[in-house]
Amino acid sequence: MRFIHHILKATPLGRDLHFRSAYVSTAFRLQGKTRSQPWPWMSQWIFMVRMSLLVWSIPFRLRRAASAVAIMYNDGDTRARRLYYFKKHAQLDCRDDQVLSCHPEGIGHKLYFKELGWHKLWLLARIGLMLQWAALASCFERTRVNPHWKIRFAQLLLQQVLFHKPGRQQLLYFCYEPETYLSSFVASALLPDYVPQIVSSNSVLFRDNRYLYHPRLHLKICSQFQTAETATYRKLGWMQVADAQLWGLEEAIVFDQLQPSAPTFDIGIYSSAGWARTHDLWRAENLELLRQGGYKDNPLFVQLMVILEVVCAHKQSRACKVKFYLHPHEIHLLRDHGIRPPYLDLLEANGITYELTGKPTIENLYEARIGLAVSSTLLFDRMNFGLCSYFYGGYAIPDNTIDIHFLGEYAQYGYQDAAHLLQILAAD
Numbered sequence: 001m002r003f004i005h006h007i008l009k010a011t012p013l014g015r016d017l018h019f020r021s022a023y024v025s026t027a028f029r030l031q032g033k034t035r036s037q038p039w040p041w042m043s044q045w046i047f048m049v050r051m052s053l054l055v056w057s058i059p060f061r062l063r064r065a066a067s068a069v070a071i072m073y074n075d076g077d078t079r080a081r082r083l084y085y086f087k088k089h090a091q092l093d094c095r096d097d098q099v100l101s102c103h104p105e106g107i108g109h110k111l112y113f114k115e116l117g118w119h120k121l122w123l124l125a126r127i128g129l130m131l132q133w134a135a136l137a138s139c140f141e142r143t144r145v146n147p148h149w150k151i152r153f154a155q156l157l158l159q160q161v162l163f164h165k166p167g168r169q170q171l172l173y174f175c176y177e178p179e180t181y182l183s184s185f186v187a188s189a190l191l192p193d194y195v196p197q198i199v200s201s202n203s204v205l206f207r208d209n210r211y212l213y214h215p216r217l218h219l220k221i222c223s224q225f226q227t228a229e230t231a232t233y234r235k236l237g238w239m240q241v242a243d244a245q246l247w248g249l250e251e252a253i254v255f256d257q258l259q260p261s262a263p264t265f266d267i268g269i270y271s272s273a274g275w276a277r278t279h280d281l282w283r284a285e286n287l288e289l290l291r292q293g294g295y296k297d298n299p300l301f302v303q304l305m306v307i308l309e310v311v312c313a314h315k316q317s318r319a320c321k322v323k324f325y326l327h328p329h330e331i332h333l334l335r336d337h338g339i340r341p342p343y344l345d346l347l348e349a350n351g352i353t354y355e356l357t358g359k360p361t362i363e364n365l366y367e368a369r370i371g372l373a374v375s376s377t378l379l380f381d382r383m384n385f386g387l388c389s390y391f392y393g394g395y396a397i398p399d400n401t402i403d404i405h406f407l408g409e410y411a412q413y414g415y416q417d418a419a420h421l422l423q424i425l426a427a428d
Contacts, residue, residue, distance in 0.1 A: 001141075002137055003147075003150055004023060006138065007131075007134045007182065010130040011130075017215060018213070024211060026181060030178050032176075032208065036144070037144065039142070039146060044143070047148070047151070048139040051132065051135040052132065054151060055128040055154075058111065058128060061108065061111045062111050062113060063113075065113065065114060065163075067097075068114060069092070069169070070086070070092055070098070070100070070168065070169035070170065071102060071163050071170050072171045072172070073160075073172040073174075073180070074172060075173060081250070082250070084253040085199075085251075085252050085253065086099065087099070088252055089220070089252075100112055102156070102159050104151075104156065104159075107155075111162055112159065113162040120161065123190060124158065126190075127158060127161065150179070152177075153179035153182055153183050156172075156180065156183035156184075157186055160187040164187070164191050166194075170194075171197045172196065173199050175212070180198060184198060185214055185217075188214075188217070194216075195216065195218055195242075196214070196218070197217075198214075198217060199247070200221045200226060203377050203380075204380065205233070206403050206406060207402075209239075210229075210233050210406070211239070212239045212241060213240050215240055215242060217242055217243075218245065219239075219243065221247065222250050223381065223383070225383055225407060228407055228408025229408075231408070232408065248384075249381055249384060254360070255365075255381075258365055260366055263366060263368055263369035264321070265321045265323040265353070265367055266322065267323070267368060267370050267371075267425075268323050268324075268368025268369075269322065269371075269373065270325045270371060270376040271327045271373075271376075272375055272376055273327035274374070275290075275293070275295055275296055275342055287339065290333060290337075290339050299397040300374050300375070300397065303392050304374050305343065306417075306418050307372050307392075308343060312346070312352075321353070322350075322353065323352070323367065324343075324347050326354060328358075328360075331356055331358055334356060335356065335358070362378060365387070366387070369388065370390070371390070372421075373389075373390075373391055374391065375402055389413060390421065393413075
C-alpha cells in the first residue's frame with residue numbers, strides 16, 4: 001500500500017482530483033489479488049531490481065510508430081476480438097496494423113511514440129523518479145499481493161503518456177485491474193487534456209468496479225444491465241466518472257455474426273465451475289484435490305446444486321428438454337487431466353444433455369429458451385438479446401458478485417432460493 005501512497009503523493013492532483021478517493025479505488029481492486037500469507041522478502045527485492053531495470057531501460061525501449069493512429073491496452077491473446085470492438089464503437093477508419101497493442105508482462109516491453117518533444121522527455125524523467133522512489137519506499141513492506149502488478153502499472157503509465165496527443169484514441173481493457181485504473185488516473189493527472197477510456201467488461205460491476213473514482217474517465221459499459229448499475233453507483237457517489245456510455249458486448253465479433261434461431265432446449269444451465277475454484281473465485285491449481293471432488297463447499301457449487309435439484313424435480317413433473325453448459329475450465333480439466341465434474345453422474349441419471357466438443361457456449365446463445373445460472377457472464381449476455389434468464393440473487397454467497405438492489409429493472413430476474421426458482425419454472 002505504500003507504493004500506491006507514494007505514487008499518488010507524487011502525482012499533481014490539483015483541486016479537482018482527490019488523493020483519498022483514488023487510493024480507495026486502487027486498494028479496492030487489490031482484493032482479488034490478495035492471498036492469506038505475505039509474499040517472501042525475496043519477491044520484494046526482486047521487484048525492486050526489476051523496477052530499476054524498467055526505469056533505466058526506458059531510452060533503449062523507445063520506438064517510433066509513425067503510422068499508428070490509436071492504441072489499445074490489455075488485449076493479450078484476444079487482439080482480433082478486442083480490435084473489432086474498438087474499431088466498431090470508436091468508429092476508427094484505419095487499417096488493423098495502425099492500431100497498436102500494449103499488453104506488458106515483463107520489463108522489456110517496447111514503448112511507442114509518434115512525436116517526442118521536450119515536454120514528454122521531462123514527463124518520462126518525472127515518472128521514472130516517481131516509480132523508483134515508490135518502489136524503494138515500499139520494498140521493505142511485507143505484502144500479501146504479488147508486486148508484479150506494479151511493473152504492469154509502470155509500463156501502462158509510460159505508454160499512455162508517450163502516445164498521448166489530444167484527440168488520439170487510447171482504449172484500456174480490464175477496468176477491474178489496479179494497474180489499469182491507477183495508470184490511467186495518474187496519466188490523466190499528468191496530462192490534463194488526456195481523456196482516458198476504459199471498457200467495463202460484460203460482467204456485473206458490483207464485485208470489482210462499483211467503486212470507481214476517476215473524474216476524467218470516459219467509461220465504456222458493455223451490457224444493458226450495467227446501465228442501471230452505473231446510474232445507481234453514480235447516484236450513491238461510489239462511481240465518479242466524466243461519462244458512462246453503453247457501447248455493447250465485448251464479443252461483438254461473435255455476436256454480430258449470430259443469427260436468431262428457435263430454441264432446441266427448454267432450459268439451459270450455465271456452470272461457473274465453482275467446485276474447481278478456491279473461495280476467492282480463482283481457478284484452483286491443486287489437481288489432486290480436484291480429483292477428489294474439488295471445493296464442494298464453495299458457495300458457487302452449492303448453489304449450482306440447488307439449481308440442478310430444482311430442475312431435476314421440475315423435469316420429473318413436466319416433460320422438458322434440458323442442457324447443461326460446462327465451463328471451459330471444466331472441459332479443460334476433463335479432456336487434459338481426466339478430472340470429471342462432480343455432477344456429471346447426476347446429469348446422466350436425469351437425462352440432461354451436455355457436450356464436450358469445446359465449442360464456445362457463446363455460439364449456442366439461442367439454444368435454450370430459459371437460461372439459469374448462479375452467476376454467469378453469458379447469462380447476462382443473453383439479456384441483451386431479450387432471452388429469458390434467471391440468476392441467483394440471494395445472500396448465501398459471501399462477497400457475492402451480484403446484489404439485486406443495484407440492478408434496477410433487472411432485479412426481477414434474480415431468484416432468492418429453491419422454492420422461488422421452482423415457482424418461476426412452474427409458472428412458465
